[in-house]
Amino acid sequence: MTTLRRRLTVMLLLPLLFTWAASFVFQYLVITEARTGIRDQSLVDAANQAILSLRSNLLAGESDERFELPPSSQYRGDRSVIQIWSLNDRRLVLWSPEAPLQPLNPTFNDGFSDVDVGGEVFRVYTISDAFGQVQVQLARDDSELRYEAVAGFKRGLVIVSTLFLALAAVVWIVLRQAFRPLNLAGDSIQRRAPFDLAPLPLDGLPGELHPYVQSINALLLRLQAAMDHERRFLADAAHELRTPLAALSAQTELLLQGIAGTPAAEAGAKLRAVAQRTARLAEQLLDQARMDAVSEKDSDLETVALDQLVVLLVRDSEAAATRKRQRIQLDVQACEVRGRMDTLGMLVRNLVDNALRYTPEDGQIAVACGPAEGGGAWLRVADDGPGIAPQEQARVFDRFYRGPGVGAGDGGSGIGLSLVAQIAARHGATVTFAPGLNGRGVALVVTFPGDAAPAGT
Numbered sequence: 001m002t003t004l005r006r007r008l009t010v011m012l013l014l015p016l017l018f019t020w021a022a023s024f025v026f027q028y029l030v031i032t033e034a035r036t037g038i039r040d041q042s043l044v045d046a047a048n049q050a051i052l053s054l055r056s057n058l059l060a061g062e063s064d065e066r067f068e069l070p071p072s073s074q075y076r077g078d079r080s081v082i083q084i085w086s087l088n089d090r091r092l093v094l095w096s097p098e099a100p101l102q103p104l105n106p107t108f109n110d111g112f113s114d115v116d117v118g119g120e121v122f123r124v125y126t127i128s129d130a131f132g133q134v135q136v137q138l139a140r141d142d143s144e145l146r147y148e149a150v151a152g153f154k155r156g157l158v159i160v161s162t163l164f165l166a167l168a169a170v171v172w173i174v175l176r177q178a179f180r181p182l183n184l185a186g187d188s189i190q191r192r193a194p195f196d197l198a199p200l201p202l203d204g205l206p207g208e209l210h211p212y213v214q215s216i217n218a219l220l221l222r223l224q225a226a227m228d229h230e231r232r233f234l235a236d237a238a239h240e241l242r243t244p245l246a247a248l249s250a251q252t253e254l255l256l257q258g259i260a261g262t263p264a265a266e267a268g269a270k271l272r273a274v275a276q277r278t279a280r281l282a283e284q285l286l287d288q289a290r291m292d293a294v295s296e297k298d299s300d301l302e303t304v305a306l307d308q309l310v311v312l313l314v315r316d317s318e319a320a321a322t323r324k325r326q327r328i329q330l331d332v333q334a335c336e337v338r339g340r341m342d343t344l345g346m347l348v349r350n351l352v353d354n355a356l357r358y359t360p361e362d363g364q365i366a367v368a369c370g371p372a373e374g375g376g377a378w379l380r381v382a383d384d385g386p387g388i389a390p391q392e393q394a395r396v397f398d399r400f401y402r403g404p405g406v407g408a409g410d411g412g413s414g415i416g417l418s419l420v421a422q423i424a425a426r427h428g429a430t431v432t433f434a435p436g437l438n439g440r441g442v443a444l445v446v447t448f449p450g451d452a453a454p455a456g457t
Contacts (some may be wrong), residue, residue, distance in 0.1 A: 012171050020164050047127045047138040050082060083137040087128060104137040114142070181205050197224040249275045304344055306377050306448075307332040310369050313348045317356060324361045333370035335377035337448045339427045347423040350416040351381040351444055359385040364437055375450020382436050382443030393433050397421035420444070 083104055084094035090108070092101060105113055105126045113124045122139040129135075181204040189200065199217040202210055252272045259265050314330055321328050337344070355365045369379045388396060396417050424431050424446055434443040 009172060009175055012175075013168055016164060016167060020160055023160065044125055044127075046080060046082075047125050047136045050084070050136045050138065051127060051129055051134075080138060080140045081122075082139075085135045085137065087132055087135050093134070099139075104139045108135060110135075115139070178206075182209070197221075197227070245275065245278055248278075301338045302341065303336050304339055304341055306335050306337050306344070306369050306379065309341070309344060310348055310367060310379065313345060314352060314367050317349075317352050320356055321365070324356070324359075324363075326356060326359055326361070327364050329364065329366040331366070331368040335369055335371040337377050337427065339448075343423045343426065347420050347446065348379065350420050351379070351446075354416050354420075354444075355381050355383040355385070359383040359441070366437055366443075372447060372450075376448045378448070379446045380434070380443055382434070382441065384437040384441040387436055387440060387442040388433070397431070417444075420446075 080096070081099040081104070082094075082096045083092060083099050085091065085103065085108070086093050087108070090103075092103075095101070100117055104115060104117065104122065104124045106115075107113075108126065110126050110128055113126070115122050115124050117139070121142040123142050124137060124139040126135060126137050185200065185205060192198075197220045199220060200213050202213055205213060249272070252268065252275050256265065256268045256272060259268055310332055311330065314328055318328060352365070352367060355367075359365055364384050366382045367380070369377060372378045397420070398418060421431055427448060429446050429448045432445050432447070434445050436442045
């Protein structure tokens with residue numbers, strides 16, 4: 001993914017890189033350009049200096065004696081060879097120790113030339129004095145000239161590359177600091193809970209991003225209004241359905257008493273199951289509306305005795321278990337969690353209700369809770385029902401999701417476990433799967449941390 005910071009970094013560094021490359025090309029041309037380059041100019045300067053250093057009585061001298069260097073001198077041999085010729089008689093009157101005795105430039109024409117001396121190519125510069133009496137022929141091995149040019153090029157490369165890397169690091173640091181407010185804002189948004197629609201803060205953000213963030217805030221406000229409308233609709237609908245559904249359930253019970261032992265009793269039992277399922281669905285919709293509307297803050301939390309809450313809700317579920325000849329085993333130890341009594345009650349009730357609903361007749365359900373190591377608490381609800389396939393376990397917490405093979409007669413709405421996941425997340429708890437009872441079924445384990453606190457709304 002191409003980020004704005006990466007794009008700006010590339011846009012700033014590419015011109016620097018092109019300038020860096022162009023400067024080296026220019027430097028190489030300046031050094032190696034024939035006649036006008038630094039390489040050839042060094043020959044010109046040395047030859048001119050040699051002409052100006054000669055005495056006018058040089059041509060009259062016949063002695064070949066030479067001075068010697070002191071032992072401490074760091075002499076590496078002739079890097080350049082020089083010859084001084086008398087033009088009148090083409091006589092070599094002065095030469096460097098390693099210079100050949102034949103002319104470096106046999107044509108004796110002033111200017112530059114490339115000659116082969118002893119199998120080596122030399123770059124020769126020839127210059128005569130103003131009166132045409134003496135001529136200086138100065139030569140340097142072409143490989144030596146190339147070596148010096150490459151060495152100078154490498155030195156420049158190291159210096160400019162170091163500067164380029166330092167400048168690139170400075171650009172990266174500056175851009176990173178400039179985008180730090182954006183990164184902090186992004187991290188803050190990612191840490192938000194799914195239903196936290198509070199406006200994004202503008203503090204610390206560049207002015208160019210203010211219109212963009214303000215547009216997002218306006219969208220969040222519209223989304224908040226839409227969600228509030230949905231919550232009110234769910235709450236109102238669930239609340240309005242409770243009274244007629246309660247009346248329907250009561251009339252169904254009376255009807256079943258009147259037709260007991262008749263062929264219509266079976267149809268009456270189905271009618272009661274539908275009424276109970278509809279009432280449960282309305283109750284879960286109301287619970288969902290309450291969950292969406294509640295804002296759990298630290299000031300709203302209280303210390304809840306989880307073991308007492310579990311006992312209370314399991315006792316309320318024993319009548320439903322008796323109708324299906326199910327057995328509920330209860331094993332609780334004293335434990336406490338930080339949270340809200342009503343939302344934790346929804347969690348426990350939905351876990352138990354889910355186990356009762358999908359465990360067949362004469363089945364067994366085990367509910368246990370206790371303190372966790374290092375603080376917090378755990379809650380476990382297990383059954384010996386059909387269980388949940390591994391590939392379906394991640395999806396059972398999605399709202400309104402019902403696994404394959406679950407029929408309408410099972411009474412599930414796909415809301416119960418979704419509520420469990422939401423409530424657990426708000427309390428900083430985790431929900432995991434474990435093996436069920438007697439080698440069958442499934443167990444859901446909710447683990448509350450020691451400092452359980454809501455993750456937000």
